[in-house]
Each structure stands twice: as structure tokens, then as C-alpha cells.
Amino acid sequence: MFTLIKRELIDNIALLLLAAIVPAIIITIVIKGVLEGVAYLPIGIPVIMVRILWPYLLCGAFVAAGCGAAQMNDDSQRKLSTFLSVLATTRGRIFIARTVLGVMLILIMFVPLVVTDVVLLKIFARPVPLDMNFLIRSFATILATFVCCYAIGLQVGWRSSKLMAILFGVALSAALILVVAIKGFGVESIIILVLFTVASLIWTWHKFLSLPL
Amino acid sequence: MERGVIEVRDLVKYYGGRCILDGVDFEVPTGCIYGLLGRNGAGKTTIIRILMGLETATRGRTFLLGENSRRLEPRQKSRVGYVAEAHQLIQNYKVARLVALCKGLSRRWNDKFFKQLMDTFRLPMERKVKELSGGMRAQLNLALAMAIEPEVLILDDPTLGLDTVARRQFLALAIDLIQRDGRTILFSSHILSDVERIAERIGILVAGKLVVDCSLDELKNRIKKLRVIFPQDAPTDLHMTEIIRQSNSGREMVITVANWNQQKKAMIETFKPASCDEIPMSLEEIFIECTHPEPMPDQI
Secondary structure (H helix, E strand, O other): OHHHHHHHHHHOHHHHHHHHHHHHHHHHHHHHHHHHOOOEOOOOOEHHHHHOHHHHHHHHHHHHHHHHHHHHHHHHHHOHHHHHOOOOOOHHHHHHHHHHHHHHHHHHHHHHHHHHHHHHHHHHOOOOOOOHHHHHHHHHHHHHHHHHHHHHHHHHOOOOOHHHHHHHHHHHHHHHHHHHHHHOOOHHHHHHHHHHHHHHHHHHHHHHHHOOO | OOOOOEEEEEEEEEEOOEEEEEEEEEEEOOOOEEEEEEOOOOOHHHHHHHHOOOOOOOEEEEEEOOEEHHHOOHHHHOOEEEEOOOOOOOOOOEHHHHHHHHHHHOOOOOHHHHHHHHHHHOOOOOOEHHHOOHHHHHHHHHHHHHHOOOOEEEEEOOOOOOOHHHHHHHHHHHHHHHHHOOOEEEEEEOOHHHHHHHOOEEEEEEOOEEEEEEEHHHHHHHOEEEEEEOOOOOOOOOOOOOEEEEEEEOOEEEEEEOOOOHHHHHHHHOOOOOEEEEEOOOHHHHHHHHHOOOOOOOOO
16 A cells, blocks of 8 residues: 555655645735735634635635546556556556555645644734634535545546536536525535545545446 | 456447457467457457556456456556556656666566566666667567566567567567466467467457467367368358358368367268368468458357
8 A cells, every 4th residue: 555655656746745735825825915915804814814715715626626637637548557456456446546646635735734733823812702603614624625626536537628627617616606605614515525435435435446447 | 277367247338339359258278379360450458458457448357466457456457457458557767767667666576586587688778768779679578577576468460560580589579588487378379389389278259259268289179170081072061050151162172170189070971971070270260260351150
């Protein structure tokens, strides 16, 4: 299993770098905004930290979907699983190794957001009781969106054209982001996203285990 | 010999409504070298891909080392070496990285033997797989398959696309390696001379049906090609079962018959031929007789 995860890591190092660049850019914007002058919401949180959630969600979701689609498409084009699955492993393990990379990729995008927000709150939050519930709901929704978009990317990635696979993944992600836009950051959005994620992963798992390689 | 290291049972495969395999049934006992023959598109690769779990069957089942091919565990796969048609290796990997990957995924990797093979083949470890010639890729694929010391070796047209010299070099080494330890081997090819050199048992696929499944010696004994000369014009009413091919020209009749026996001989003698001589046939000639596009005989 470790060999498979290591292979995924080395093969997809560019995707991991991309996933690291996105939060780096957004966090730089946040810090720059905070340093230029802090406006506060009534709940004691700097406005910029809330404003940043949407661009973060959008960029992260599209990157997650694109990475999932690229990973799967790469396999389909280079026939990686055809080669790997006749060695002493199973398709299930190949898929799990792939999703382990996906989890790492999502964490690379998600953790810096949380860390930055927590650090900035410690420094800049007004001395009023913070609405922690709002923050937790926001972070949970963003994480659920990233995971869901990645799962959608995996699902649509097995295509002949890499560009089409990524575009299709990004288009479906846009539809999911609309759900979040309509329902807002909260439990309802999270439930819908989790349902989509589970359905998508089950479909992809079943498909990957049974398709001709 | 024990039964069933490789078993194919009533295998049927359809692709887009087209029948590729039509009830194929055979088994390869332990220690046997089985040559699977057939023209391009006969279904050889499809059988092997189903056996390796790369493809699903429409109907029927295949077993490798007693386990259903669809449910092969790493434990069983680690005992199977596979050389795929066209040597489907990961093209943009360096040889060294591909070797490390295979080694990392194998349960028993004989490093000493592998190094010995690499030295023999003189394969450059720092070059990318896509930069290797077809012959080198074939050698690398064989070395990777052999390094795990497999009990079962499945070779799907391993010499396809190689020039004559590369093919001969590959086969000379392959034959030496695979015959050493009494491995069970399924060897698919349409180059008959390759198969004739190593196979003990032969299966011939024609349009998805296995029309021959017997030992090489048995095959040569069972299929006879006869030149029969009659005192007058050759009779047109010689009716016999299992005639594969028959051609009349004046007094001469050339006839290829499956399952040749005394009754068939007696039947020809009723027409009082002037002479009846057997024409020796190589495996290639038998193959051509069995796979010509006219109606096929029943399974031999």
C-alpha cells in the first residue's frame, strides 16, 4: 500500500504544488487586507476573513475537482492501473492509494485556511464573544465542498480527453457551489454535499473495480 | 500432472453485440506449457485479459491457481508473472523507477536473479521506458515477470512487433528461463514456430471457438493430410466425417482429415485408390488447415 501511495505522490507532485499555491495566494491577500486596516463584523470577526471564504471555496473546489479528474484521466491515458493491477495488488488498493493523495491534497488547501484564520483571530478579534459556531459551519462547509468536488472529479475523469475531463469536473463543481450559494454555509449544505460525495465515491469505486483496464 | 492451475470454463464474451469468445473451455495442468494459437482477432488476448482480471466475461468463469480471476488476491497474483501484448509498461517512467515499483509491490523478488537478467539483457536503468526499443521493452517485461519467481507465467504474444533477430534472441532466453523450473506457462502467439519450440499442449482458437485442445503430438497424430491417387478421376462422392479440406484435381485428391482412424482409412479403400500417401504436416500447416475461412470441423 505504501508503494502505491508513494507512486501517487511522486506522479502527482505538480497537483500537490498547485494545491499549495492556491491557499498561499489567498492567504497573502487576507494578510495584506488585514494589515491595510481592519473592519469588523458585529460578531467580532474581521470582515476580510469572511469575505475570503467565497473565493477560497471557489478556487479550492475547482482545484479539487480538476485534480481528481486529472488523476483519473492520467490513469486512463497512461494505463497505469492496467500495469499495476496485474502485480501483487488489487484495484481496490490502487483506488484507495489514489484517494489518500486526494485527502492530502484537500488538507494542503484546507489546513492553511484554518490556521491562518485562527491565528488572525487571536491577533485581531475584538474582545467580544466570538460566534464560533459560524466559523465551524463555514470551515465544515468548505471542507465538505472540497471533498465533494474531488469525488466528482474522480467520477468524471475516466475520459479520452484530459481537458474535457477537467472541464466537466469543474462544471459539475460549479453546480455544487451553487447549492452552497443557495443554502449558505451550514448543516443543510453539508448534508447535500456529503450525500453527493458518498454517491459519487460509491459509483466511482464500483466502476473502477469493474471496468476493463 | 495436477489439474487446473489455469482453468477456463464455458467462456463467452461479447463486445458491442459481436461474439468474441463462444464457449471456450480448457485447462492448463501444473507444469504444462500451453500454446494458445489463433489468427489476429481470434480472441487469444481477450481470454488472457479475462484470466488476469483486466476484463469481465459475458458468461463463464476463469480460474488462476484455483481462484476465480475476478477475485484474485495479491497473495495469488504474486505467484503469477504476466507479459502483456505490446508490453504495456508505464512509458514515462525510468527503468529504475519501474523496477522499484514492481519490487515494492512484489511479495518475493529475487534481486540476484533480476540483476543477472538485467546484465544479460544489458538494459539501461536510467533511460525512460518509452526510449527503449521494442526488443528491450520485451526483455524488460520478461525480466520483471521472472524476478518474482512466478509459478504461473502468462505470455501474451511477447514477440509481437519484434524483428526476426530480436525475436530469436528473446525466445532463446525466454525458453531457457521458463523451462528451468517446470513452471506452468500459457503462451499465446500467432508465430507458430515459436509455439512449436516450447509448447506441450496446443489450443487453436478460430473465430472465438476453441477448435483444437490437445497435446502437440496428439494433434500431429490426429490430423492427417493424404494424397490419394485413383485409377480414374477422383470420386466426388467420398463422404466422410471431419474432413477439414478436400481438393480434387484429375486422378488426384488431397484430403485433410481430423481424427484419422482405421474406419476412415477403410472408407477410402472402398474407392480402390492406386496409392494413398501421407503428406507430413508442420504445426504451421496444421494451423492453416484448421483456421482457413471455410466451414470448420467439429472440435477435435
